[in-house]
Amino acid sequence: MSLYCGTACRRKFFWCYRLLSTYVTKTRYLFELKEDDDACKKAQQTGAFYLFHNLAPLLQKSEHQYLAPQYSLLELERLLGKFGQDSQILEDSVLIGCSEQQEAWFALDLGLNSSSSVNASLQKAEMETALQGSFIKLTKALFELNVKDASLLSTAQALLRWHDTHQFCSRSGQPTKKNVSGSKRVCPSNNIIYYPQVAPVVITLVSDGTRCLLVRQSSFPKGMYSALAGFCDIGESLEETVRREIAEEVGLEVDRLHYSASQHWPFPNSTLMIACHATVKPGQTELQVNLRELEAAAWFSRDEVATVLRRNNPSNQQQSGAVPFWLPPKLAIAHQLIKEWVEKPTCSPLPA
Numbered sequence: 393m394s395l396y397c398g399t400a401c402r403r404k405f406f407w408c409y410r411l412l413s414t415y416v417t418k419t420r421y422l423f424e425l426k427e428d429d430d431a432c433k434k435a436q437q438t439g440a441f442y443l444f445h446n447l448a449p450l451l452q453k454s455e456h457q458y459l460a461p462q463y464s465l466l467e468l469e470r471l472l473g474k475f476g477q478d479s480q481i482l483e484d485s486v487l488i489g490c491s492e493q494q495e496a497w498f499a500l501d502l503g504l505n506s507s508s509s510v511n512a513s514l515q516k517a518e519m520e521t522a523l524q525g526s527f528i529k530l531t532k533a534l535f536e537l538n539v540k541d542a543s544l545l546s547t548a549q550a551l552l553r554w555h556d557t558h559q560f561c562s563r564s565g566q567p568t569k570k571n572v573s574g575s576k577r578v579c580p581s582n583n584i585i586y587y588p589q590v591a592p593v594v595i596t597l598v599s600d601g602t603r604c605l606l607v608r609q610s611s612f613p614k615g616m617y618s619a620l621a622g623f624c625d626i627g628e629s630l631e632e633t634v635r636r637e638i639a640e641e642v643g644l645e646v647d648r649l650h651y652s653a654s655q656h657w658p659f660p661n662s663t664l665m666i667a668c669h670a671t672v673k674p675g676q677t678e679l680q681v682n683l684r685e686l687e688a689a690a691w692f693s694r695d696e697v698a699t700v701l702r703r704n705n706p707s708n709q710q711q712s713g714a715v716p717f718w719l720p721p722k723l724a725i726a727h728q729l730i731k732e733w734v735e736k737p738t739c740s741p742l743p744a
Contacts, residue, residue, distance in 0.1 A: 425487055432571075432573045439497060441485065441499070442462060442500075443523070444502065444527070444549070446516075448528055449545045450527055451527075452526075457536045475502070481500070484501065484504075485500040486573065486574030487575065534546070534658075535722075535723055550590075550662035561581070561586075564582055590662045591623055593623050593624065593664065594621065595725060595726055596638065596669070597733050598619075598638060598644065599671050600671065603691040603692060604691070604694075605619075605679075605690070605692075606689070606717070606730075607619070607689040608686065612687075616719065617690075617692075617719065618719065620641055642679050642681055643682070645672065645676060649668050652669055653725060655725035657725075667729045698734050700718060
C-alpha cells in the first residue's frame with residue numbers, strides 16, 4: 393500500500409511539473425503561433441515589436457550598453473502614421489520569441505522597401521529623432537547588448553534578411569508568400585514551402601596538450617586572435633570538417649576531438665557555430681599556415697591566454713601595447729571555448 397502511494401505521489405508530482413513547466417508551455421505557444429496565422433495575428437494585438445531599418449536594430453544608449461526598446465502595436469501604428477508609412481507594412485513583421493507570460497515578440501524592418509537611398513536616409517533620420525534612438529549595425533552593437541537582447545536581435549536580423557532575399561520561388565520564379573509569423577514562405581503556384589536555413593560552421597580550439605592554437609584573419613579587428621573556423625562542406629560530418637579545416641589552414645593532423653557547445657551567429661548571414669576541442673598528434677605541431685585563409689597563427693601557453701582573459705577590456709589595452717593580443721568578447725562562443733580550455737585542461741576527448 394505504501395509503495396503504491398509513493399508511486400502515485402511521484403506520478404502526480406511529475407504531471408504537475410509537466411503542467412506547470414514554463415519552458416514547455418512557452419514552446420508549445422510559439423509552435424501554435426508559427427502554424428496558425430489567426431493565432432499569430434491575435435498575438436500581435438498584445439505583443440511587443442522591435443524595430444529595424446535596413447537590418448540595423450533601433451537601440452538606445454544606457455550607460456555602458458545598448459538597450460533595445462519595445463513598442464506595442466498601438467504605438468507602432470501611431471508611429472507609422474507619423475512617418476507616412478502604410479500600416480500594411482506590419483505584414484512584414486516576423487515572430488522572434490515570447491516571454492514566460494506569453495507576450496509575443498516581433499521584429500519589423502521599416503527601411504528595407506524604401507524607394508531610394510536619399511528618401512531612406514531622410515526617413516531614417518526622422519525616425520531616429522522621433523524614437524530617441526539610433527539604428528546601429530548589429531556588428532557594431534552586438535557585444536554591448538545584454539544576453540537577451542543580443543539573442544533576440546540576432547534572430548530577428550537573420551529572419552528579416554532571409555525574407556528579404558527569398559521572395560521568389562527557385563522553381564517557378566513566382567513571388568512567394570510569407571505566413572504571418574515568418575516561419576516559412578510558400579509559392580502559391582506549386583505549394584513549395586521554403587523554411588529559413590542556417591549554414592553549419594565548426595569552430596575548433598586546437599591544443600597540443602599544454603598550448604592552444606590561435607589564429608587571425610585579415611578581416612578581424614586589429615590584434616584579435618580566435619579559434620579556427622570553417623563552413624561544413626556538403627557530404628561531410630562535423631568530425632570530417634574539423635579534420636579538413638585544420639589540415640587546410642595550418643597543416644596539422646587531428647588526433648582527438650570532442651564537442652563543446654553551439655551558438656547561432658548572425659554574421660555574415662545566419663550560421664550555426666558548432667564548437668569543438670581538438671588535440672594534434674604528439675610531435676607534429678609545426679605550423680604550415682595557409683596564407684590564402686589566414687593572416688597569422690601561433691601557439692600560446694595556458695598562462696598567456698589566462699592573462700588575456702583576465703583583462704577587463706583587452707582590445708583597448710592591446711591597442712595601447714599593454715597586451716600582445718586580445719580575444720573575442722564574452723558573448724562569442726570562441727571566447728567560451730578558449731575559457732573552457734584554460735579552466736578545464738583535463739577534458740575527456742573522444743577519438744576523431
